[in-house]
Amino acid sequence: MSATIDEIFDAEAARVALVALFGMVPSYEPLEDDRVRISPDVAVLSRDRAARLLASMPKPLICYAETVNGVLEVTCELLAEVADDERFERTASADDREDLFEEIVDRYGEDDTLLIGAFGRGESAFVSLASARRWLRDYEIEYATSRADDANNPKMRSNPVYDEALRHGAKGILQFESLAAHVATIDGADFLFPLPASASPEDRRRVERSFMEMAKHLLLEINEADELAAVERDLVERSEIPADSAENYSSHGDVYVHKVIASQMRKFFERRELPAECAAFIDACRGE
Numbered sequence: 448m449s450a451t452i453d454e455i456f457d458a459e460a461a462r463v464a465l466v467a468l469f470g471m472v473p474s475y476e477p478l479e480d481d482r483v484r485i486s487p488d489v490a491v492l493s494r495d496r497a498a499r500l501l502a503s504m505p506k507p508l509i510c511y512a513e514t515v516n517g518v519l520e521v522t523c524e525l526l527a528e529v530a531d532d533e534r535f536e537r538t539a540s541a542d543d544r545e546d547l548f549e550e551i552v553d554r555y556g557e558d559d560t561l562l563i564g565a566f567g568r569g570e571s572a573f574v575s576l577a578s579a580r581r582w583l584r585d586y587e588i589e590y591a592t593s594r595a596d597d598a599n600n601p602k603m604r605s606n607p608v609y610d611e612a613l614r615h616g617a618k619g620i621l622q623f624e625s626l627a628a629h630v631a632t633i634d635g636a637d638f639l640f641p642l643p644a645s646a647s648p649e650d651r652r653r654v655e656r657s658f659m660e661m662a663k664h665l666l667l668e669i670n671e672a673d674e675l676a677a678v679e680r681d682l683v684e685r686s687e688i689p690a691d692s693a694e695n696y697s698s699h700g701d702v703y704v705h706k707v708i709a710s711q712m713r714k715f716f717e718r719r720e721l722p723a724e725c726a727a728f729i730d731a732c733r734g735e
Contacts, residue, residue, distance in 0.1 A: 459578030460585055461502035463565045463621065465494060467588040468512040468521055470567020470623025473707070475641055475714050478568070479517040486522045494570075497521070506585040511703060526587075547583060547595045548576065551619040554597060564598065564612035567591075567623035573615045590703050592624045626707045632657040641714055658712050662728035665705060669731045672701075702735045 450458070465483070472478050483497035484490070492500065501508075501523070510523040548563075555561055559577035574582075596603070598612040598620050612620050630640040632653045642651060709732040712725045721729070 456575075456578045456581040457502045457585075458498065459572070459574035460582035461498045462572040463574055463579060463582040464501055464508075464510060464586040464588065465498050466565045466567045466570045466572050466621075467586075467591055467593065467623040468510060468567075469519060469570040470593075471512045471588070471591040471625050472514055472519065472568050473625045473627035473710055473714075474568065475627075476514050476710065477517050478514055478519060482517065483519045483521060484515075486520065491518060507587070508585065509587045509589055511589040511591075513703075513706065547593070547621075548579065548619060551576075551595060551597060555618050561619065562615065562617040563619040563621060564608075564615060564617035565621040565623070566608050566611075568625070571611065573612075573617055576619070579619075579621065588623070590626055590707070592626065592628075594622055596620045596622070626704065627711050630654055630657070630711055633660050640711060654715065658715060659722050659724055661708060662712065662722070662724040665708065666724065666728045666731055668701075669705070669728075669735065702732075705732045705735060 469478075481493050483492045483494060485492065485497060485500055488500070501510075501521075504523065505525055507526045508523045509526055510521060512519050512521045514520065551561070551563075559575060559580075561576040562573055563576055563579040565572045565574065565579070596619070598609055598617050600609065603609045608622065609620065627640060629637055631637050633656070634653065636650075636653060638646070638650065638654060642654060705728075709729045712721070712729060716722070716725065
């Protein structure tokens with residue numbers, strides 16, 4: 448029996464979501480080919496089977512990914528099950544993305560069959576604009592940066608991603624990138640990460656100083672959050688506040704961002720001794 452249009456859109460939207468999830472993984476972290484685990488399922492799946500599982504799940508979903516022993520570990524949460532305050536923030540974020548394809552539509556017209564190429568960490572998918580919009584509707588990929596562009600952008604000629612998109616006849620491009628692909632210094636500079644070989648010694652010193660300052664600041668935040676959580680647990684145990692008022696002060700988002708920064712520090716100082724503050728921060732991240 449042939450698939451319905453909705454089933455095709457769902458399958459292609461899930462494939463874009465998987466490309467985005469691969470795109471979350473820093474370029475320097477080991478990642479085995481074709482091995483995906485979608486929590487809480489313990490089975491390791493191929494990309495195709497993982498995409499089919501994502502397509503079958505209730506929507507809309509909020510998803511993120513990280514690597515565990517080289518396997519892409521995906522966690523998804525149904526939007527309806529997210530706390531009210533977080534749901535408001537995430538719905539607002541989705542609203543901000545509504546114009547992701549606006550420039551492409553302005554140039555080529557409102558044509559659902561326009562081909563869009565999605566790219567992230569060595570993965571690619573080519574889907575219709577209608578399917579890309581289905582992805583936008585049904586998935587929020589947390590902590591990954593995304594951007595849309597015209598595949599014929601004259602400033603991007605000879606860019607391998609754009610070349611591949613054009614070879615497939617794609618009019619638009621979706622690119623997904625890890626938060627770890629850049630590092631911002633405390634003095635406001637932004638660098639590609641890992642730093643390219645052309646980075647000057649002064650640039651490397653700026654990044655090193657920033658990592659050390661970040662480690663001290665974030666370690667203080669983690670410790671304060673732990674102390675607040677301990678006080679709250681004590682108040683609950685003494686029945687001075689209701690049990691359902693307890694909150695986790697170390698938010699899910701903070702924990703993920705901390706892990707990304709810790710991975711950047713490990714990469715930056717590899718084959719060198721970690722500064723004490725960075726080592727302490729990385730240890731605190733393991734305990735979060």
